[in-house]
Amino acid sequence: METRKPTRRRETEDRRPEGLVSPVEGFNERARRAVRDGDLHDSVELFTNKSVAGRNAVLNALPEAPGLRERAYHIKQETMANLDRYLGQMADAVEGRGGNVFFADTGEDVVRYIGDLARRKGAKVLTKSKSMATEEIELNRRLEEDYADLDLEIVETDLGEWIAQLAGDTPSHIVGPILHMNRRRIADVLSGVAGEELPPDVEALGSFARRRLREKFLTADIGITGANFGVAETGTIATVTNEGNGRLVTSVPPVHVVVMGIEKLVPRFEDLSVFVRLLARSGTGQKLTVYTNFVTGPRAPGEIDGAEEFHLILMDNGRSELLGTEFEEALYCIRCGACLNVCPVYRQTGGHAYGSTYSGPIGAVITPLLKGGKEAKDLPHASSLCGACWEACPVGIPLHDLLLKLRNKQVREGVAGKAQGLAFKGFENTMKNPALYKISGKAGRLARKPLAKAGAKDGIPKTLPGPLGAWTNGRDLPELAPKPFRELWKEGI
């Protein structure tokens, strides 16, 4: 067999056609707008605080949690090192159970496969259970546009995703897609669909959604889900939902299609006991999600419900390029959202500022890697590198470290601009040379006065002039101590 050498892509290459929801340019501007939005701030604060409290309580109560985290990391490490073998095993297992398997290089391949399947089946209504992988490739929009002649009705069935779909909005959190909307806004959106005024009341809004979506569940021709985990050994797909929509979408329609990122594999069925517990506890502060559903192929002989036809799409869409690189650990992510909830940046800006399907620390890591292009260049800087994300991650992904490596890569590839590269080079030389270091401190103190005059508040300079201003556009210049530590030390402090 001929070995196809993967071409090395530069980060500046635009991969939008396969891409994540665009644009990802201008994080700083969107973040600035977001922090001025008081309602948004309240919503994000409510969600993240509750999530963190729930997660801490339920994880701390599990004595073996640290051990589970360790195991999860090593299971994922083993999976990635042998991913081709496990993918092959999974495909064999699914086919052995009478299912179909399709390998998709790109999002485009996924759209084609599902569109053609819908045409073949004469499908009209497609119900979907929440799936970030399909959000990533904008499956709904592209099916509606590219297969306009089929007049497909694609219905998101997770309450939050449905409301976002109706509002023409995108999810702002992996777990809480519409945490940015308050109940008055939700009532507006649902009233538009109901054709009558619905009160901004959770009972009324939830009941309306239940009735309306129930009709869709019962008439759907095809059900589409993502996969929280796929088991190589058995060909099992695990999906978790609290609402029950995941189980409905896989139980009622005659056809079930799974869109699974290739990194969602775990080798053995028993590995699920590590991951389903970590996911529920880290994501929503539950011991177990209400419906933790394992589907292995189509319905068995003698069964009356469950899909008669089962299709598994194994989607790459840029993921395999991370294998064997310093960014491989980003593929260990189980999409629990815990890193978003603890991130001091996410907690101020919410998810939309990231301009990508994936927000928060994990979004800042994988968006530039999966999407590429200059558009995502701001994201690795949307972090204080405090490491709270790493600490919260149930799989132990060193997110802050990956962000730093991404910044490094930007400088290497010239994405960050020459000035920054030069500045860091200068910093390096200064730090290595005591004499230079001493002079630089004095120069800094001398420069304070003119800088302060040049436009600072309270007589303290907050920004740097000229090309150096790029550094202080997104941060304040820290005040220098009146006397350097070096001199204090000499004086015996």
Next chain:
Amino acid sequence: MADRAEFLEKVRHRTQRGRYKPTHAPDVAWTPKDEPPREDPRIEDPPARFLQELEALGGHGKRVTNLGEVREYVLSLARGREAKLLVRWDVPELEELGADGPLEEAGVEVAVWRGLEDFREVAGKADIGLSTAEWAIAETGTLVLEGGRGKGRSVTLLPPTYVAVVPVEKILRTVPEAIEKYAAGYAAGGAAGLPANVCLHTGPSRSGDIEMSLFVGMHGPGDVHVLLMG
């Protein structure tokens, strides 16, 4: 469109380029910040623990000693919910229960999960679903539901009220114990040891998508009852 061999070869090539070996095993102590009461890892009384966990989730649980009590519970529930149609699994345990006759007498039609022309019609209209469960998990208040002949997935899912009857000897302590059953089943019997569907069902269906306020009974049953027998 990708060919399987080509796709896997691409992946293999990338896993083996060997430029980087991840070294960062998680080495941060994992957040035991303020110590809440720890869960009892021994679970000395599994049925009691199961009922306690289920109640905490907003479900209803009861320990009963004989089939008569189960019949009575189902009947009074059907009356209380003003049920017109109950759908149940077609399994020997529920035949033996003998609740169909008394339910019909009380004006509740009973549909059994066999030979249905259109299951959506039945399960979608039923007021109550009734099933057994393969296992129950004490640690989490979970029912382990298997798909199979006579065991409709929709029975446990579409009706707004759902009742499960589980013998106490079917109670496992922890989630890993339950998952291990199927891992072992697969290891021993291949596909036959792992049903096409296994669902860990834990309490009433719920959503927190609107301002994190709890809405119960989102798409599945919001009214969940488990009878532990024996």
